Amino acid sequence: MKQSEIFRDNADNCLQLAERAEGQPAYNRFLRMANAWTALANEQEWLDGEVPPVPARILQEQDA
Numbered sequence: 001m002k003q004s005e006i007f008r009d010n011a012d013n014c015l016q017l018a019e020r021a022e023g024q025p026a027y028n029r030f031l032r033m034a035n036a037w038t039a040l041a042n043e044q045e046w047l048d049g050e051v052p053p054v055p056a057r058i059l060q061e062q063d064a
Contacts, residue, residue: 002044002048003044003048004041004042004044004045004048004050005041007037007038007040007041007044008037008038008041010037011033011034011035011037011038011041012034014030014031014033014034014037015030015031015034017030018030018031018034
């Protein structure tokens, strides 16, 4: 399993915990954790060369 997939699994777990959270502070905390894991997954995909460093939309605008 790729590291980015592990990070995304962690994000999914945090979202599940957020759904079961008791109270808004806990919900917000789990949501922030899920967002952080997703950001790490995106960064890892970039580091692994799976996605370009610049979004394709920006590259297309530069070619126009």
